[in-house]
Amino acid sequence: AAGVIQSPRHLIKEKRETATLKCYPIPRHDTVYWYQQGPGQDPQFLISFYEKMQSDKGSIPDRFSAQQFSDYHSELNMSSLELGDSALYFCASSSTGGLQGTQYFGPGTRLLVL
Amino acid sequence: QKEVEQNSGPLSVPEGAIASLNCTYSDRGSQSFFWYRQYSGKSPELIMSIYSNGDKEDGRFTAQLNKASQYVSLLIRDSQPSDSATYLCAVNIGAGGSYIPTFGRGTSLIVHP
Numbered sequence: 001a002a003g004v005i006q007s008p009r010h011l012i013k014e015k016r017e018t019a020t021l022k023c024y025p026i027p028r029h030d031t032v033y034w035y036q037q038g039p040g041q042d043p044q045f046l047i048s049f050y051e052k053m054q055s056d057k058g059s060i061p062d063r064f065s066a067q068q069f070s071d072y073h074s075e076l077n078m079s080s081l082e083l084g085d086s087a088l089y090f091c092a093s094s095s096t097g098g099l100q101g102t103q104y105f106g107p108g109t110r111l112l113v114l
Numbered sequence: 115q116k117e118v119e120q121n122s123g124p125l126s127v128p129e130g131a132i133a134s135l136n137c138t139y140s141d142r143g144s145q146s147f148f149w150y151r152q153y154s155g156k157s158p159e160l161i162m163s164i165y166s167n168g169d170k171e172d173g174r175f176t177a178q179l180n181k182a183s184q185y186v187s188l189l190i191r192d193s194q195p196s197d198s199a200t201y202l203c204a205v206n207i208g209a210g211g212s213y214i215p216t217f218g219r220g221t222s223l224i225v226h227p
Contacts, residue, residue, distance in 0.1 A: 033214070041219070042202060042217040042218060042219045042220055043158065043202075045214050056214050058214065088155070088157075090157055090158070102146075102160065103148075103160070103215065104160060105150075105157040105158045105159070105160075106157060107156070107157050108156070108157045110155075
């Protein structure tokens with residue numbers, strides 16, 4: 001079965017640079033979620049989109065923005081990167097027609113800020 | 115206090131034993147409960163979801179939910195070394211159409227041969 005696709009899988013950036021992470025949800029899933037997970041931490045919810053509209057907002061820094069496009073893929077844009085932004089970034093998708101709140105995670109993007 | 119609490123472990127069990135992982139939550143309005151398995155450096159993988167009080171079994175895994183006591187547990191029978199991972203409990207309220215789960219910090223499980 002098709003899963004959530006994320007790209008790139010690994011990314012190295014310098015401080016103050018920008019990064020764009022991409023997420024392609026499972027086909028026919030209408031909701032996308034972004035999470036940040038630091039070492040030894042649980043996933044922290046950043047932001048979500050339902051039918052291309054922002055639906056919930058978590059602990060996303062103002063330096064980050066995200067959007068969902070007409071084909072349902074989503075991009076997380078990160079600017080003025082800081083050392084503390086180094087983490088695993090996961091995208092998850094779900095279907096409102098499916099089991100309530102069941103999210104399926106992508107493989108993640110490992111971001112390293114030097 | 116975190117809204118979803120888990121013992122960080124590590125929980126160490128011998129191969130073939132039953133591993134019992136517990137999770138408590140604070141919001142009585144919570145409606146959906148999930149267990150994810152996460153290997154180091156990998157993404158969380160959904161193991162079980164449960165919505166009603168009682169037990170739900172899937173292969174070697176059994177999820178147990180007690181809303182009155184606000185806890186959800188995961189039992190792993192015939193534990194295998196490949197079950198060694200961090201197990202994340204996730205809970206969401208589901209009110210107003212929002213399905214953003216709150217994760218616990220996870221319990222590290224070690225199954226030794």
